[in-house]
Amino acid sequence: MADQILDAKGLNCPLPILRAKKALKTMSEGQKLKILATDPGSVKDFEAFCRTTGNELLESKQDGDVYEFLIKKTA
Numbered sequence: 001m002a003d004q005i006l007d008a009k010g011l012n013c014p015l016p017i018l019r020a021k022k023a024l025k026t027m028s029e030g031q032k033l034k035i036l037a038t039d040p041g042s043v044k045d046f047e048a049f050c051r052t053t054g055n056e057l058l059e060s061k062q063d064g065d066v067y068e069f070l071i072k073k074t075a
Helices: 015-025 042-053
Strands: 004-008 033-036 054-064 066-072
Touching: 004 015, 015 033, 015 042, 015 066, 033 042, 033 054, 042 054
Parallel strands: 004 033
Antiparallel strands: 033 066, 054 066
């Protein structure tokens, strides 16, 4: 279950990542952010984002043309 949901549908790189980064700054450690995106490149973008920031990518799935990501803030 997400503590916050970010709707980034219709946005292209790098906007979903930038919006997620901004949202995570307002969250406490251990909270979860769910991101909804339609940019196919966001799959690799969020994998790289989590790898470089230390946040944990708990889930990455596709439902039709919408990509869903669940990120746990770890730092």
